[in-house]
Amino acid sequence: MSKxxxxxxxxxxxxxxxxxxxxxxxxxxxxxxxxxxxxxxxDGVVYEEEANGTVVIKKQIEKAVNVPFEFKKGLVLHAK
Structure with missing residues (x-):
């Protein structure tokens, strides 16, 4: 089998x-x-949006760090 x-x-x-x-x-x-x-x-900010449309700023990200994620029901991943 070839690579x-x-x-x-x-x-x-x-x-x-x-x-x-x-x-x-x-x-x-x-x-x-x-x-x-x-x-x-x-844009380097973690947001949390409720079902009613309310958006809350949770945290400012200073630097990209590889962190293991825990996936939960309803999690959406966005990639560019």
Whole structure:
């Protein structure tokens, strides 16, 4: 069995990014419909958004650090 090598495939990458954005939007709206709190990071700030639309600033991130995450029901990951 040969080793799989990653190749640049721009159309496939664009399709994956598009699918990820659509999935994130659906998960976001689904979590809001279930009344779950949504936590996300934007511009180095951690926000927590309630189902009613109230946004609370939780924390300012100074530096990116690799931290193990605990995944819970309703968690939405956003990537660029």
């Amino acid at each position: 799989i090598i990653f190749r640049k495939d721009v159309p496939q990458t664009k399709a994956l990014v598009k699918a990820a954005r659509i999935s994130a939007k659906r998960a976001f709206s689904g979590s809001k419909a279930l009344g779950l709190t949504i936590t996300y990071i934007k």
